[in-house]
Amino acid sequence: MTQKIAILGASGYTGAELCRLIAGHPEMEITALTGDRKAGQSMASVYPFLRNAGLPDLTRIEDVDFSGVDLAFCALPHATSQSVIKDLPSNLKVVDLSADFRLRDPEDYAKWYGKPHDAPELQAQAVYGLTEFYREEIAAARLVAGTGCNAATGQFALRPLIAAGVVDLDDIILDLICGVSGAGRSLKENILHAELSEGTNAYALGGTHRHLGEFDQEFSRVAGRPVEVQFTPHLAPFNRGILATCYVKGDADTIHATLLDAYQDEPFIEVLPMGTAPSTHDVRGTNYCHIGVVADRRSGRAQVVAALDNLCKGSSGQALQNANLMLGLDETAGLLGLGVFP
Structure with a gap:
């Protein structure tokens, strides 16, 4: 049976990426797209690369009939999703791509995002969406909170090492470079060409980066004690991609073996041969993460280097x-496409 899908906030980069991916999904059909500022427009007029995808026109959220929708992706700005999702039908499955439900503790949310949470009862229900580590919880969830893209990259590189105790937990440096699409599609002076x-x-x-809230939460959880990494992000003039270089104390061969063991059965995580570092070129447009x-x-x-x-x-x-997982489908459906190179 085809699953009916709505994308709220489809006019942003992550919404468009969802449209691209679901267009090749064998068991999903997009039946509703919203974009309040562009309501009434076709997706082809907003994103010409999607003109052959047979998508519905953009509309407002309040005009969507959710009675026939199986799952909604919420690709709205931070601090917007919480007020929208709390008014959606209680039986509707939701994957939120914003930061609104990533932090379990309401006080942590207020600390990192500068305001109280508008839907703390939903925040308590949300499952953190790092698929490889919360697979069973995600499959049973009604609301899943997608991770930050920087947070996902750093966790893929470091989480198994912290859990296994094979690196010094008090001396971890994470140096990360992100492409400009990570800043979103809204006009901002600092990302003008x-x-x-x-x-x-x-x-x-x-x-001060907000994704440190996720690192603190998740790394401390798996370590069983507080872990705080030193994290510096960089904005670079390329469109897509994240490259994270992690500097750690520990035996390199043990670190490599630990990552190989952790990810040996994961379809989207590739641990490269020892001494090989990945490139953002290799994963562009894909759902794969390469780790060296x-x-x-x-x-x-x-050094542990991760690219996605x-x-x-990192998002869609x-x-x-x-x-x-939430709909009981093959986890890899619609996601096995190879990258684009050059």
């Missing part, structure tokens, strides 16, 4: 992977 091209910059310095381990010249130190596409595995692809 003339402002960003031919250079790059670090931002959210000093431990390189021994440092200093004994007892290593921020719009796909991960959301579709979770939706497949």
